[in-house]
Amino acid sequence: MGGHLNVNHLIFLGHGALWTVGLSVIALVGGGIVGFAIALARISPLKSVRLASAAYVQLVQGTPLLVILFLGYFGLAAIGLQVSPLVAASASLTLYVAAYLGEIWRGSIQSVPKPQWEAAEGLALSRTQRMLKVILPQAIRIATPPTVGFMVQIIKNTSLASVVGFAELMRSGQIVNNSLFEPFVIYAIIAVVYFAMCYPLSLFSQRLERRMGRGRVNLAPA
């Protein structure tokens, strides 16, 4: 056996945890930018844009993240694009997160009551002005609780990046376990660390949702 769990192992796991956070941030930012574009495309006045973005969302939502990660890492290599585990994991998670955030945000935009659009239209605002000054500020309030909730999913899903050899928390745990062979202790530690990252976000999301209930947004004008 490879000895006992010591502080060096814990530091190694700590690095992995930092990469989990880093990968989550990359996925959130990348997925957020692409997802915002997807949300706008889903409600575009152009039918072709709506169809293309809907097809993208269906395709990604109908594919396991694990498969997307393999495709990103091994697939790109097969066509001659050698990418690092970090790039492969970032790109795959971005595409994955974008499809979900795009749908959450499309729903939020569309749940701003239609008369708000009409009132803005009646005031001669352009489509862009209506979106930026009237609809999005209201949609953001609606979108915040589910978006924070989805961040929990992102954090947990980064663990799948371990399969392409990216040393985030899960992969770090596997590496430590390979030398110590104490799976229960090590994976219990890892579970606690994931929980410690996700639970505050879950609580925050719930609190936001409760606050929404008595917020300024009036979802059903008289």
Place this chain on the structure above:
Amino acid sequence: MQQNAFSSEPIVSLRDVQKSFGPLKVLDGVSFAVDRGEVLAIIGRSGSGKSTALRCIDRFEKVDGGEIVVCGHRVDRPDVNLRALRQDVGIVFQSYNLFPHLTIEQNIALAPCAVKKMATGQAKELARKVLAQVGLEEKLHAYPEQLSGGQQQRAAIARSLAMQPKVMLFDEVTSALDPELTGEVLKVIEQLAADGMTMVMVTHEMGFAKSIADRIVFMHRGKVHETGPASILTSPTTPELIQFVGTGNLKS
């Protein structure tokens, strides 16, 4: 001036307007015109097409046939400049539709700043002026949810006024209000009429229509069934209008 050249032209004119929602014919050859400074009230039962007719004027509904000219804009044509049209036309809705995330001042200043590129200071001055016009100066910095229904509707009227429209459309603006609050909104509209604003209103307030409207259009089953001065409400000629005013209350 351009205004003189068009002074004999009506501000709003509908000719033989047709509109269907699926198999349902909502407007079946509707024609009427509104001259400058005139107040036209459209009355009729629910489902008679009166709100649809009003919404066609601001092109919230596209018509299937006929001709609509509003302040020189050919609204029935697909290439109509919507933003130019909507700068000339103000519309006030039944549900107020103030923007909940903005103060009353911001609600009012938004369009003048964004559409007319007015300076912020000037727009704030304008907001104060139009709010005074509807008697709500003290609510400048309030949010819509802090106002009563009647106050919200008056603020919505002020927001429309700030764009200095040539004609204002009112779509059952008092239907969501109780009688007490209805009164304060009607008083604002009365003042606008006295100031010479051209207005088209869909209303259920028969007494109000009678006292303020220069002309009444009674719609029935998608057609203009009877039209004339406000006196047609007291001496209707068609059986449908007789029955309609009979069911409403004409106290005023």
